[in-house]
Amino acid sequence: MPRVVTLTTDFGSGSGYVAELKGRLLHATTPFTLVDISHDVPPHDIRAAAWLVGQGCAAFPSGTLHIVVVDPGVGTDRGLLWARLGTLKSHQEFLCPDNGVLTLALDRPLIAARRLDVPSAAAATFHGRDVLAPLAVRLLDGLNPETLGEPLHDVGRLHWPSHQETPTGIHGEVIHIDAFGNLVTNLPASFMPRLAATGRLRVGTHEITTIVRTYGEAAQGTAVALVGSQGLIEAAVVEGRADERFNARIGTPVGIHAPA
Amino acid sequence: MPRVVTLTTDFGSGSGYVAELKGRLLHATTPFTLVDISHDVPPHDIRAAAWLVGQGCAAFPSGTLHIVVVDPGVGTDRGLLWARLGTLKSHQEFLCPDNGVLTLALDRPLIAARRLDVPSAAAATFHGRDVLAPLAVRLLDGLNPETLGEPLHDVGRLHWPSHQETPTGIHGEVIHIDAFGNLVTNLPASFMPRLAATGRLRVGTHEITTIVRTYGEAAQGTAVALVGSQGLIEAAVVEGRADERFNARIGTPVGIHAPA
Amino acid sequence: MPRVVTLTTDFGSGSGYVAELKGRLLHATTPFTLVDISHDVPPHDIRAAAWLVGQGCAAFPSGTLHIVVVDPGVGTDRGLLWARLGTLKSHQEFLCPDNGVLTLALDRPLIAARRLDVPSAAAATFHGRDVLAPLAVRLLDGLNPETLGEPLHDVGRLHWPSHQETPTGIHGEVIHIDAFGNLVTNLPASFMPRLAATGRLRVGTHEITTIVRTYGEAAQGTAVALVGSQGLIEAAVVEGRADERFNARIGTPVGIHAPA
Numbered sequence: 001m002p003r004v005v006t007l008t009t010d011f012g013s014g015s016g017y018v019a020e021l022k023g024r025l026l027h028a029t030t031p032f033t034l035v036d037i038s039h040d041v042p043p044h045d046i047r048a049a050a051w052l053v054g055q056g057c058a059a060f061p062s063g064t065l066h067i068v069v070v071d072p073g074v075g076t077d078r079g080l081l082w083a084r085l086g087t088l089k090s091h092q093e094f095l096c097p098d099n100g101v102l103t104l105a106l107d108r109p110l111i112a113a114r115r116l117d118v119p120s121a122a123a124a125t126f127h128g129r130d131v132l133a134p135l136a137v138r139l140l141d142g143l144n145p146e147t148l149g150e151p152l153h154d155v156g157r158l159h160w161p162s163h164q165e166t167p168t169g170i171h172g173e174v175i176h177i178d179a180f181g182n183l184v185t186n187l188p189a190s191f192m193p194r195l196a197a198t199g200r201l202r203v204g205t206h207e208i209t210t211i212v213r214t215y216g217e218a219a220q221g222t223a224v225a226l227v228g229s230q231g232l233i234e235a236a237v238v239e240g241r242a243d244e245r246f247n248a249r250i251g252t253p254v255g256i257h258a259p260a
Numbered sequence: 261m262p263r264v265v266t267l268t269t270d271f272g273s274g275s276g277y278v279a280e281l282k283g284r285l286l287h288a289t290t291p292f293t294l295v296d297i298s299h300d301v302p303p304h305d306i307r308a309a310a311w312l313v314g315q316g317c318a319a320f321p322s323g324t325l326h327i328v329v330v331d332p333g334v335g336t337d338r339g340l341l342w343a344r345l346g347t348l349k350s351h352q353e354f355l356c357p358d359n360g361v362l363t364l365a366l367d368r369p370l371i372a373a374r375r376l377d378v379p380s381a382a383a384a385t386f387h388g389r390d391v392l393a394p395l396a397v398r399l400l401d402g403l404n405p406e407t408l409g410e411p412l413h414d415v416g417r418l419h420w421p422s423h424q425e426t427p428t429g430i431h432g433e434v435i436h437i438d439a440f441g442n443l444v445t446n447l448p449a450s451f452m453p454r455l456a457a458t459g460r461l462r463v464g465t466h467e468i469t470t471i472v473r474t475y476g477e478a479a480q481g482t483a484v485a486l487v488g489s490q491g492l493i494e495a496a497v498v499e500g501r502a503d504e505r506f507n508a509r510i511g512t513p514v515g516i517h518a519p520a
Numbered sequence: 521m522p523r524v525v526t527l528t529t530d531f532g533s534g535s536g537y538v539a540e541l542k543g544r545l546l547h548a549t550t551p552f553t554l555v556d557i558s559h560d561v562p563p564h565d566i567r568a569a570a571w572l573v574g575q576g577c578a579a580f581p582s583g584t585l586h587i588v589v590v591d592p593g594v595g596t597d598r599g600l601l602w603a604r605l606g607t608l609k610s611h612q613e614f615l616c617p618d619n620g621v622l623t624l625a626l627d628r629p630l631i632a633a634r635r636l637d638v639p640s641a642a643a644a645t646f647h648g649r650d651v652l653a654p655l656a657v658r659l660l661d662g663l664n665p666e667t668l669g670e671p672l673h674d675v676g677r678l679h680w681p682s683h684q685e686t687p688t689g690i691h692g693e694v695i696h697i698d699a700f701g702n703l704v705t706n707l708p709a710s711f712m713p714r715l716a717a718t719g720r721l722r723v724g725t726h727e728i729t730t731i732v733r734t735y736g737e738a739a740q741g742t743a744v745a746l747v748g749s750q751g752l753i754e755a756a757v758v759e760g761r762a763d764e765r766f767n768a769r770i771g772t773p774v775g776i777h778a779p780a
Contacts, residue, residue, distance in 0.1 A: 004286050006279070012699025013273065013533065014558030016575030017749070019526070022555055023579025026524050034555070035282055035294070038274030043700050044759045055276030059283025059389070072759055075734025124734035126749035129579070179272025180303050214335025214384035229277070229386035239304045239332055264546050266539070273533065295542055295554070298534030315536030319543025319649075439532020440563050474595025474644035489537070489646035499564045499592055 002031045004064040005136060008052055009128065010041040011069070017126070021069070024133035028140040037066075044072040046100050047250075050158055051176050054104025055230060057092050065139065067132055068096035075124035080131055082139075082148050083113040083155055093145070095132045100158035113152035114145060161251075163187050169257040170194065174203075174248055175232075181241025185254045187233040195233065195256050201225040202255040203235050203246045215239075262291045264324040265396060268312055268361075269388065270301040271329070277386070281329070284393035288400040297326075304332040306360050307510075310418060311436050314364025315490060317352050325399065327392055328356035335384035340391055342399075342408050343373040343415055353405070355392045360418035373412035374405060421511075423447050429517040430454065434463075434495075434508050441501025445514045447493040455493065455516050461485040462515040463495050463506045475499075522551045524584040525656060528572055528621075529648065530561040531589070537646070541589070544653035548660040557586075564592040566620050567770075570678060571696050574624025575750060577612050585659065587652055588616035595644035600651055602659075602668050603633040603675060613665070615652045620678035633672035634665060681771075683707050689777040690714065694723075694768055695752075701761025705774045707753040715753065715776050721745040722775040723755050723766045735759075 005025065011017040018039050025034065037056055041049045049070040057066055071078075079098035084091050085108040094102060098115070122130035139145060163172035163186050170191055176184040183203065192211075195201055201208045212224045220239045223246075228234035235242045235254070242248065265285065271277040278299050285294065297316050301309045309330035317326055331338075339358035344351050345368040354362060358375070382390035399405060423432035423446050430451055436444040443463065452471075455461055461468045472484045480499045483506075488494035495502045495514070502508065525545065531537040538559050545554065557576055561569045569590035577586055591598075599618035604611050605628040614622060618635070642650035659665060683692035683706050690711055696704040703723065712731075715721055721728045732744045740759045743766075748754035755762045755774070762768065 001286055001288055001291050010699070014556075014560040014572075015699050016557075016572050017698070019557045019572065019576025020579040020749075023576060023581075023584075026521055026553065026555070026584075027581050028521055031521050033286065033294070034553070035286070036274075036296075036556075037279045040274040052274075052276050052279065056279025056283060059280040061283075061287050064283075064286075073736040076736035078736075123747075123749040125746065129749065178277070179270070179275050216333040216336035216338075226385065227383075229280075229383040229389065234385075261546055261548060261551050293546065293554070295546070296534075296556075297539045300534040312534075312536050312539065316539025316543060319540040321543070321547050324543075324546075438537070439530070439535050476593040476596035476598075486645065487643075489540075489643040489649065 001061070002033050003140065004033045004035055004060055005140070006035045006037045006060065006064060006066045007039070008037040008041065008049060008066065009039045009069040010043045010045065010049070011039050013039045015039065020129050021133055024129055025136055028137045030140045032140055041070050044070070046070055047158060049101045050103040053101055054107070057105050060092065062090040063093070065093045065095065065136060067136060068094060068101045069128035069132065070101055071097045071099065071127065073097065073099060074127050080116040080118065080127060081113055081152055081155060082116060082135070082145050084111040084145070085109065086111065095136055098156045100156045102155055103158045103160055106155065106157060110155060112146070113155055114148040115150050115152050117149050161186055167258060169255050171253065171255045173254060174250055174252040177243050177248070177250065181237070181243040182228065183235040183242045183246070183248050184228055184230060185233050185235070187254065187256070189227040189231045189233065191233060191256060192227060195225060197259055198257050200257065201233065201235060202257070204248055204252045206246050208235055261321070262293050263400065264293045264295055264320055265400070266295045266297045266320065266324060266326045267299070268297040268301065268309060268326065269299045269329040270303045270305065270309070271299050273299045275299065277389070280389050281393055284389055285396055288397045290400045292400055301330050304330070306330055307418060309361045310363040313361055314367070317365050320352065322350040323353070325353045325355065325396060327396060328354060328361045329388035329392065330361055331357040331359065331387065333357065333359060334387050340376040340378065340387060341373055341412055341415060342376060342395070342405050344371040344405070345369065346371065355396055358416045360416045362415055363418045363420055366415065366417060370415060372406070373415055374408040375410050375412050377409050421446055427518060429515050431513065431515045433514060434510055434512040437503050437508070437510065441497070441503040442488065443495040443502045443506070443508050444488055444490060445493050445495070447514065447516070449487040449491045449493065451493060451516060452487060455485060457519055458517050460517065461493065461495060462517070464508055464512045466506050468495055521581070522553050523660065524553045524555055524580055525660070526555045526557045526580065526584060526586045527559070528557040528561065528569060528586065529559045529589040530563045530565065530569070531559050533559045535559065537649070540649050541653055544649055545656055548657045550660045552660050561590050564590070566590055567678060569621045570623040573621055574627070577625050580612060582610040583613070585613045585615065585656060587656060588614060588621045589648035589652065590621055591617045591619065591647065593617065593619060594647050600636040600638065600647060601633055601672055601675060602636060602655070602665050604631040604665070605629065606631065615656055618676045620676045622675055623678045623680055626675065626677060630675060632666070633675055634668040635670050635672050637669050681706055687778060689775050691773065691775045693774060694770055694772040697763050697768070697770065701757070701763040702748065703755040703762050703766070703768050704748055704750060705753050705755070707774065707776070709747040709751045709753065711753060711776060712747060715745060717779055718777050720777065721753065721755060722777070724768055724772045726766050728755055
């Protein structure tokens with residue numbers, strides 16, 4: 001396959017901003033494969049973008065270039081960056097604002113990063129089109145990224161909620177809600193034996209008492225807890241919506257009681 | 261053109277699940293063209309997926325590989341399959357759960373099918389990423405599909421509503437509602453002379469008395485009956501929404517009275 | 521890169537109509553890059569399509585073929601056309617109904633246009649699939665567009681609202697609302713000195729008194745006026761929605777008072 005370029009933005013699917021971004025990218029001489037990750041990140045939601053980039057980027061072939069434009073600070077003095085994460089053998093590249101969108105992707109080692117210069121002719125409100133896309137074209141056509149600007153030794157990260165263990169149990173929260181209404185928590189799969197022992201997952205003020213391996217193991221409408229495909233404990237309703245059932249949102253507390 | 265691979269899922273457009281699926285597919289060495297059919301099939305709606313696959317797949321070039329992941333039974337003992345449908349000269353290939361998503365595509369002859377083995381390392385909740393995508397990569401890179409698993413001699417089908425003729429007339433139902441709100445029925449175009457003779461199409465408790473060849477032939481706001489692009493009789497409101505006008509949904513009865 | 525083909529329709533993202541259109545296009549022998557601009561143009565909204573085509577098309581490489589199917593008059597005697605706009609060195613091609621969807625794209629010179637013949641076998645309700653897609657395949661595979669049908673010397677245009685200057689000030693209106701809720705007006709950036717001098721932009725019955733260069737220059741929730749990335753004056757709410765704050769829609773009047 002030719003090199004892959006992905007796009008993650010909050011511009012809105014079908015918006016003219018996405019069209020402009022793609023149009024500029026397609027000026028590259030070298031063939032590449034353009035993939036939309038999402039253009040419907042909730043507006044200005046850097047956290048949601050960080051989740052999506054963290055979930056999605058690792059699956060792509062080494063050398064993929066991810067362009068992420070969720071950028072409420074566009075045109076201010078927040079930086080723009082190029083970064084390469086991973087290992088020499090398997091790495092991903094990024095062009096994005098330095099505002100935390102790489103928080104979860106940075107689970108991988110930072111190999112190199114550069115702070116990008118902003119040409120004075122760039123529209124103050126659309127650096128994706130006027131800075132990132134032209135740089136992507138040059139990178140695709142062979143530019144050495146080490147020439148892009150000053151080296152960056154660190155990259156911005158968001159505070160990310162982690163679970164905590166106390167004498168009363170394990171305490172976490174909902175960190176993602178998927179299109180099915182499933183609640184992804186920040187409790188890793190390694191807590192499953194603890195969950196199996198107590199037999200109940202707390203979600204807000206509710207308790208889920210059916211622990212399964214996959215959705216279809218319980219009857220339609222049953223609330224279940226299981227390990228989702230990200231290796232995190234998840235609350236779901238079989239062929240239903242857990243977010244509605246439990247009135248849950250990002251940040252809703254979840255927990256596993258300490259054994260009695 | 262390189263070979264085409266299409267994706268039809270209920271993962272939600274812009275979800276990380278779609279990103280992971282695409283990322284894995286793009287590990288193929290052989291170039292291919294990746295096309296999204298939809299990621300917004302209503303969650304768990306096998307019937308809607310079957311409609312979409314049936315409508316869309318025939319238009320693609322022979323040899324296209326369609327990956328369909330609407331799979332409420334993921335991780336249970338429902339099977340996963342590879343199938344080739346059509347004729348030796350013009351055929352389509354599929355990777356999907358054996359749950360009925362091919363019901364309408366199976367209007368074409370089943371040339372060959374295989375039941376897929378599920379590796380034990382596959383996440384129980386995401387066979388699209390962990391089983392179908394890696395197999396698609398191997399098929400794209402030249403694997404003989406006849407080696408994929410045990411031959412399947414039949415493939416699961418949903419019960420699909422068919423129209424009925426009685427002494428009182430022809431009775432059918434709404435089987436699809438498109439983005440314009442047009443109501444696609446299961447009455448084939450061959451009933452148009454009957455419809456023209458009686459001059460009225462019943463939709464639920466309403467009657468449509470304007471029969472046209474295309475939407476623009478009647479004034480804006482007029483309810484019309486016509487043959488849609490699928491060769492089926494359709495109820496529409498010119499530049500309006502027939503689903504709202506007639507409070508119709510999938511399954512709403514439609515009919516043509518017997519001549520008086 | 522191979523030649524680019526873009527799609528702009530009101531078929532609805534994920535609809536089977538889009539699948540059919542893409543499937544037919546992919547029968548071209550010559551490789552091309554297929555790009556979705558939007559399939560969620562509001563149904564039958566030629567004006568919205570004209571905005572999107574006008575905003576997006578100029579960014580694409582010369583020679584791009586744009587297929588635009590927002591076509592409430594499909595099957596009536598409205599024409600279908602092929603057109604080439606721009607300059608010999610940098611031009612864009614279009615296949616679309618002759619209903620005004622090129623209104624803004626026609627800021628560029630019309631180099632050539634042809635009225636397309638409609639084969640009698642084409643479904644009266646889906647010329648995109650049955651006329652435009654097969655012609656696109658032939659054009660991609662080398663057909664000379666000058667053979668497509670009779671020359672057209674002019675192409676349909678919508679009336680497009682322009683701003684007006686009167687003794688009381690400059691009067692315009694909202695012509696586009698983006699996914700962030702930002703209000704794009706038909707007042708060009710050249711009026712910024714006038715706006716800066718009076719210090720207020722009128723939007724409906726409200727006034728915006730904070731003039732900025734980019735969104736992030738004012739505190740969250742502040743209503744601001746600025747030059748957007750299209751070179752037009754825009755009303756926005758920092759990390760909020762101006763459409764909701766000002767209860768604005770397409771056509772809402774905007775203005776800059778004459779200096780006192």
